[in-house]
Amino acid sequence: MDANTVLMMISDKIPSQSLIFVQEKLKNSSEDKINTIVTLNFKSHIIGLILGLFFGLYGIDRFYKGDITLGIVKLITFIIGTITTFIYIGFIILIGLWIWTIVDYFLVWKGIKKDNLKKNFNCIGINIF
Structure with a gap:
């Protein structure tokens, strides 16, 4: 070719x-x-975006991208936020996680393309x- x-x-x-x-x-x-x-x-940046849209709160988009550590941190943050919602601090944690997930739409999109370029x-x- x-x-x-x-x-x-x-x-x-x-x-x-x-x-x-x-x-x-x-x-x-x-x-x-x-x-x-x-x-x-x-890797497909479109699949990364779709995973982020549907499963971004759980860190699945980061796992797909290859950022295992950040995926685990997102997942743990979700679990802690969910568990602590009964004392209201969990709502603050989940709002922060929701903002992080929206920012990750762009970071994962660009990051996958950059990783492909590096490869x-x-x-x-x-x-x-």
């Missing part, structure tokens, strides 16, 4: 501002590295991050 075809295949999976840089690096890469990029398992560069042999 040529570099332009691979770039078209991965263009929606990496940050748009990186496309020119990736195109330049792909043109200078060997055929083997380009073919390896095609076989990489990139792409590691495959090519560029350690930029």
Whole structure:
């Protein structure tokens, strides 16, 4: 496969501002590295968003992205907030968690694309991050 075809295949999976840089690096890469990029398992930012919308309070979006520690923290925060709602502090915890979940919609969306870009560069042999 040529570099332009691979770039078209991965263009929606990496940050748009990186496309020119990736195109330049792909043109200078060997055929083997380009073919390896095609076989990489990139995560979908859309699936990350859907998981965040439906299961974000439980940290499932973070687990999918690969941020296991933050996923566990979100899950524990949800459990503690739910348990302590009878003394009203739980409501404050859950409101904070709800705000964190809304912010995570954007962070996970961009983070998955950035992780895919990092995976792409590691495959090519560029350690930029």
